[in-house]
Amino acid sequence: MIDALPAWLPSGPRTLVGIGDDAAVLATPDGRVVATTDFLIEGRHFRRDWSDGADVGHKAAARSLADVAAMGAVPTGLLLALAAPPDLPVSWLESLASGLASECCRAGASLIGGDTARADTVILAVTGLGDLAGRAPVLRSGATAGDVVAVAGSLGHAAAGLALLTAGRHEPAPLIAAQLRPAPPYDAGPEAADLGATSMIDISDGLLADLGHIAEASGVLINVHASTVSDQNLTNITTSVGVTSALSWILTGGEDHALAATFPAGTRLPPRWRPIGEVRQGQGVTVDGRRHEGPAGWDHFR
């Protein structure tokens, strides 16, 4: 299957040695490489009765490459370790390859290597590599009091999609897609770095949990304005899945792979970077000045 992938995904100009040797060789003209690795495990990060192979391919690439973008880097390479049961249909693997190829293409990365093994369930481990192109990496630790907090990408859509799927529904399609095929705004990462972002993170655990990571690493308090994150698309469906408010999806839903960053006050932000709060002296995360009740984060299906 790994051998067949190059046909789906032509290697890019940075791929000096691609799939088929002991290891790949990727050009890193910047003199640094950004690297991250993530699991995607059946039953925990996806369900095969909800996700087809292409969905899983999209999600696997997105999960890893969003982390690359969150450093302010451009995704360049992907390595896929894939374990699967022997009876997994070839068509499912082809579908996986096409989804992976499509999401890599969207991010600008090439599949450069992989490994396969047998297992009882489908397990993917995806390593994303990226290029800072001369930029300083944007860490979690640089936020300072007075900074503006902004988000690029959707919040709570993946969680709403999960609620819909759990209720047996398959509409509205954009919310289902947000859960099954998250589409991180990859280029917003380097854009934020160029705008002078002082910290940045990929929202995978949930907005409050991930802002909490920035707050902790930076030694600051982050306050979110609830009015800035409300979303009529989500409010419209709350009744149909039996919840009273969309706010918990927005504040604690994970897997959207939006990017959250902090910028010096007065930074002119392009429209897709929506201000949602500010950095203050203190510690932890508040919503409209109050600590959030309930879980801040997200633990996938269980």
Next chain:
Amino acid sequence: MIDALPAWLPSGPRTLVGIGDDAAVLATPDGRVVATTDFLIEGRHFRRDWSDGADVGHKAAARSLADVAAMGAVPTGLLLALAAPPDLPVSWLESLASGLASECCRAGASLIGGDTARADTVILAVTGLGDLAGRAPVLRSGATAGDVVAVAGSLGHAAAGLALLTAGRHEPAPLIAAQLRPAPPYDAGPEAADLGATSMIDISDGLLADLGHIAEASGVLINVHASTVSDQNLTNITTSVGVTSALSWILTGGEDHALAATFPAGTRLPPRWRPIGEVRQGQGVTVDGRRHEGPAGWDHFR
């Protein structure tokens, strides 16, 4: 556990951003990075009743970093994705960390990042990164007729160790260790590149199978001289585990993570690069001029 690893394994000078952010940043002064990813799955690549955590840590790092060395590169970085059952003892994880740290140290690499998840068995996916330091990567495809074939590292010891363990034996210790804690000769990889190696591979599938990969990629035939690979250490134990000859361990046993390479005829090889055959026109692999009967390779435990 990933958070606790830095205490076991201080990051090296190339680690510009280590564990704890969305992604790591590794220095690649050469302008290229060598990258490879490999699974290590309980029940398939190791058994917890035979291997302790440290053994698995050694094997996980070795499995990936040997591939880096086989390109002619120096291992520099490692990313670990680790899935484990909730009831896995903390002491086992600490032991894993110590083994990983020890093998990374032996190879010269730093642990720069990771991911954790829950699973029913222990699953590791290890990504190795490396630096060519100006060398051309040594591919599988460069062998030409007339080249000498040579090996650095032991052959068949891991397979003999597995035969001993299967027979309930735990001696001789070096053969048991070869199975549980393979020790690839990492620096023989860049050394071979500097000596002008025309092709190279990590022996993980078995000598004949892996030489077959070189033969196929290079469009040549490789002939091995059986007398050059015989090993008294292995012959001594054949009777005790009920086999008549050690040759099949040597020719088809995997997991030793020795390096095999081809060199232009007349290359002065240092002692650890032992000549074992030659490259001819043709295709496939022969032993003393004859095709090998039986399986050429190795499929771990099943």
